[in-house]
Amino acid sequence: MFINRLLPNSFKGFVLMKKRLILINEATFEELFSFKLSLLNVFVAGTLGAIFLITGTTLLIAFTPLREYIPGYASSQLKKEATILALKTDSLTLALEKNETYLKGIQKVLTGKLEHVTFNKDSILVQTHPTIPIEKMQASDEELVLRKEVNAKEESQKKPL
Structure with missing residues (x-):
């Protein structure tokens, strides 16, 4: 009990x-x-x-x-340095390509394999600039929709209440 x-x-x-x-x-x-x-x-x-x-x-x-x-997180200083190094690498790669093209042109002149054409450094430098195909320069459908949304949002913000 x-x-x-x-x-x-x-x-x-x-x-x-x-x-x-x-x-x-x-x-x-x-x-x-x-x-x-x-x-x-x-x-x-x-x-x-x-x-x-x-x-x-x-x-x-x-x-x-x-x-x-914490492993996997990078410091902001490290991210800044990585960005700067990436930009320097891109510019050095472009400069290296220009120098290689220029040296190949000079090699052709020195070996005599060049036809009777005037040698112009500017024409060689133009060859090193990468050309972007027109297809890549046209906006995709998703980008066009995004542009319309952004324009509509900007216009609605400009209108006074």
């Missing part, structure tokens, strides 16, 4: 049953503070605490320089 009074009849009763948490100073047996808790209160508080902890950690890492210590 006595045991039946202590145990709840259902899971709901077990979860909502109030229990007391008491903190006592062991040396003086003085009660420091006490709480009335239920299992549901503890679960909700633990879940909210975990959510805040995860959210805070994520925000701390995402918006501070700490993200540079």
Whole structure:
């Protein structure tokens, strides 16, 4: 009989049953503070605490320089340097192509394999400029749709309210 009074009849009763948490100073047996808790209160508080902890950690890492210590994230300085190096590489490649074309033209002149044509450095440099096919210069359907959307958005922003 006595045991039946202590145990709840259902899971709901077990979860909502109030229990007391008491903190006592062991040396003086003085009660420091006490709480009335239920299992549901503890679960909700633990879940909210975990959510805040995860959210805070994520925000701390995402918006501070700490993200540079995570593998896969590059620093902003490294990205700037990579961009500068890519631009320098492109310009050096273009200069190298121009020099190679110029040297091939001079080689033809020196070996005598050049027909009777006037030698002009500018004509050689024009040959090194890459020509883009007309098909690649025409806008795709997706680009045309995007252009219309942007123009419509700009026009709607220009109109006074």
